[in-house]
Structures are given as C-alpha cells and as structure tokens.
Amino acid sequence: MLWVDKHRPTTLAKMDYHEDLTARLEALSEDGEVPHLLFYGPPGAGKKTRIMALLRQVFGAGVEKTRLEHKTFKTPTKRTIELTILASAFHQEINAAEAGSGDRFVVQEVIKEIAQSYNPAAAMGQAGGRAYKVVILTEVDRLSRQAQAALRRTMEKYTAACRLILCCNSASRVIEPVRSRCLGIRVAAPSHESICAILNKVSKKESCGVLPEALAMRIAQTSGRNLRRALLMLEACRVQQHPFTAEQEVKVPDWEEYIAKLAVLLTEEQSPQRLVLARDMLYELLTNCIPSDVILKTLLRELLPKLDDQLKHEVVHWAAFYEHRVRVGSKEIFHLEAFVAKFMALYKAFVINTFGF
Structure with missing residues (x-):
C-alpha cells in the first residue's frame, strides 16, 4: 500500500494541520445534523480526507466499509452512461463529471434514486445512523452549468432524506445558486x-x-x-536511496520533466518548425491523460523564470486567456497550440526590440 493511503488520517482528532478547521468540523458534527457542504481548495490539501473523517464522526466506523458499484444510466436520447460509485451503508461517492455531456442526467438520477430508496427508520436503528444519507459529489467545478442547475433543484427537493457534500478545487466555477445553498468550507494548502x-x-x-x-x-x-x-x-x-541524505535528488514525474523540456525548446528558437515540434509534444502529453489546464499551468511555471520582468505580465495574461478558451472550447490542442504560438510571437518581438536581432 502506498504511504499516502497507509498513513491517511481517519478521524478529525488525527488531523495534523489546520487545527481551526478541524475544530469547526468537530462542532459541526456534534448534533449529527450536517447541512449541505461545499469543500473547496487546491489539490492535495486534504479535502477528501476531512470529508471522510467528518462522516466517520457522524455515522461511525461503518462509513469505512465501502464497496464499488458499477451503475448504468440511460439518457432520454438512449445514450448509455456507465459510472463507478464508491458506496457504504451511509454514503455514496460519485464523480458525475466523468459522464461528460450526460452529467445533468446522472446528477438527477443518482440523488433521486438514493432519496427514494433510503429507509430512515432502518438507518436510525443502526449504530450512529441518521435519518438521511450523504452523497459526495467530487469535481463539481467540472460539471456543466446545466448539471449544476439540475443539482440545485434536486438538492432542494430531497433535503430531508439526502445531504450533499460537494468537493472541488475552485468554488468560483460553481454557480451561485448552488454555493448559496451550501456551507462553504475552504481547505487551504498546508504550509x-x-x-x-x-x-x-x-x-x-x-x-x-x-x-x-x-x-x-x-x-x-x-x-x-x-x-x-x-x-x-x-x-x-x-x-x-536509503538512508536519506540532505543532498539527495527529489524526483519529479516524467511529464513535468517533459514540459520543462518543451519550455526550453520554446525559448531557444521561435520558428514554424519549432511550433510543429511543440504541437507533437502537446499531443504526447494529452494522449497520456495529462489534463490540458495542468499542462498550461505547468508550462507557464517553467517559462516565467526564463523571462524578463517586462514580459511576465503579458505572458500570464495570455495564459489565463487561453486557459479560459480551453474550458469553454471543445478541442484542447487548438488552444494549447495557440498559447504556444502567442508566446513565441511575444518572445521573438521582445528579443528583436531589446537586442535588435
């Protein structure tokens, strides 16, 4: 088992940082009546760990006895959607964003099914049981606006039998009607x-x-x-290497090294041939399932130390512009390549104006 899973805290009392947030969650779980919650913060901050610790505080150790369920949904257009759901007797965890354009239908059907099939009397008879079941929706910020609107209507209709815990990286990408119906809990990155x-x-x-x-x-x-x-x-x-040494190298993932190599290529030469090479490298990253927004942010992080202060602001501006294009567009490679071409044009113009060649 990986250390990250082996040493994951299972209770709020074992959390090692953000003590004020832990105290807030403990106070929230005292009466057991948890409202709809929205956990947001950067990746690796501990959102999911705190959600599961909160559920354990409310329902007891039964939430750790999970099983995988494979469910099939049929949309009104006869399209079949298959999703894997992690479930226990007290909660279900689902990533509806994996359904793509059918996310609205999945959100409605899953919550409706849970709310209608849940037996409050049976749940109250179990140790630590409550008269409601919890649905954890991850990556809510990746849901379409139609799915988020459907989520708002569904969470209002089935509040008595079903509580929602939403988890996302950025709350700004969640529509205001959904945010206003949840208690927002920000989990900041650890120091x-x-x-x-x-x-x-x-x-x-x-x-x-x-x-x-x-x-x-x-x-x-x-x-x-x-x-x-x-x-x-x-x-x-x-x-x-073991034992550890102070000078020991910290290995980064191969895809990060690949993006660092791309950044070097872009600053060494700006030409149509180099743009074609950059396109091939971007395709390689996308085909290895590296998200386009991660590619763009990592590439920007690698480029900035190589730039003059006069150029940094404009490059960051265009990176943000094309990140938005990636999110609203359908062909990610077009917008990634457009950012690369824009950077090469800016960098080339800056070199010519500064050094005259």
Whole structure:
C-alpha cells in the first residue's frame, strides 16, 4: 500500500494541520445534523480526507466499509452512461463529471434514486445512523452549468432524506445558486512547515531513520504544497536511496520533466518548425491523460523564470486567456497550440526590440 493511503488520517482528532478547521468540523458534527457542504481548495490539501473523517464522526466506523458499484444510466436520447460509485451503508461517492455531456442526467438520477430508496427508520436503528444519507459529489467545478442547475433543484427537493457534500478545487466555477445553498468550507494548502512535520512523522513510522531537514523542505517546495505529492515523493526517495541524505535528488514525474523540456525548446528558437515540434509534444502529453489546464499551468511555471520582468505580465495574461478558451472550447490542442504560438510571437518581438536581432 502506498504511504499516502497507509498513513491517511481517519478521524478529525488525527488531523495534523489546520487545527481551526478541524475544530469547526468537530462542532459541526456534534448534533449529527450536517447541512449541505461545499469543500473547496487546491489539490492535495486534504479535502477528501476531512470529508471522510467528518462522516466517520457522524455515522461511525461503518462509513469505512465501502464497496464499488458499477451503475448504468440511460439518457432520454438512449445514450448509455456507465459510472463507478464508491458506496457504504451511509454514503455514496460519485464523480458525475466523468459522464461528460450526460452529467445533468446522472446528477438527477443518482440523488433521486438514493432519496427514494433510503429507509430512515432502518438507518436510525443502526449504530450512529441518521435519518438521511450523504452523497459526495467530487469535481463539481467540472460539471456543466446545466448539471449544476439540475443539482440545485434536486438538492432542494430531497433535503430531508439526502445531504450533499460537494468537493472541488475552485468554488468560483460553481454557480451561485448552488454555493448559496451550501456551507462553504475552504481547505487551504498546508504550509511548507506542516508538510515537513508530516513527512518526518511518516518517515519515523516507516522506520526510515531521520529525515534531513533540507531534504524535507526541498520535497515540500517541489510538491507545490500538495501533501499527496509530497508523500509520494518521499516514498520515491526512499526507494531511490536509503538512508536519506540532505543532498539527495527529489524526483519529479516524467511529464513535468517533459514540459520543462518543451519550455526550453520554446525559448531557444521561435520558428514554424519549432511550433510543429511543440504541437507533437502537446499531443504526447494529452494522449497520456495529462489534463490540458495542468499542462498550461505547468508550462507557464517553467517559462516565467526564463523571462524578463517586462514580459511576465503579458505572458500570464495570455495564459489565463487561453486557459479560459480551453474550458469553454471543445478541442484542447487548438488552444494549447495557440498559447504556444502567442508566446513565441511575444518572445521573438521582445528579443528583436531589446537586442535588435
């Protein structure tokens, strides 16, 4: 089992950071009547971990006895949608965004089915049972506006038998009517010091000896304050070299190295041939299931240190512009390539104006 799963806290009392948020969740679970909730924050901040710890506080250990259910939905247009749902006796977790254009239908059907089939009397008879069931919807910010509008109507209709816990990276992409019906809970990324403390604790539990402070801080910084990535990097360092040393290399994923190589190619030469090469590299990343917004953000992060301060603001502006285009458009490669072409034009013009060649 991966360390990130093996050492995942299961109760609110075991949470190692954001003590004020933990206290808030404990107060919320005292009477057991949990409202609709919206957890939002960056990846790897601990949103899902806190959601499951909250459910365990409310329902007891029964929420950990989960099973996978494969459900098939038929849309009014006769299209078949297959989704995998993680379920226990008290909750169901689903990523409706995986349904694509059929997400609106899935949201309505899943909540309707749970609310109509749930037996409050039977639930109250179980240890820690409540007269409602919880539906966890992940990646709500990826749902279409039609699906989010359907979610608003459905959550109002079945509030008595079903409570929703929504989980997303950005609350700004969730429509206001849905946000206003949920209690918003922001889970911020852990600080570098908090990540280092957790890495040291995990290292001791795994009998890896003393983790050098310099290595722990380098892992925390390389992970981008993503605790999940930091633990994966620590485990990779353990496989790569043990005992740990302060100068030990922190391995990053291959796709990040690939994007760093693309950034170097874009700054070395700006030509049609280099644009064709960049297109092939972008296709390679997309075919390996790297999300387009992640590609764009990582590429921007690699480009910025190579740029003059006069150019950084404009490049960030166009990165944001094309990220929006990626979200509202249908062909991701077009907008990624358009950003690359725009960057090459800006960089070439800056070099010519500055150095005259």
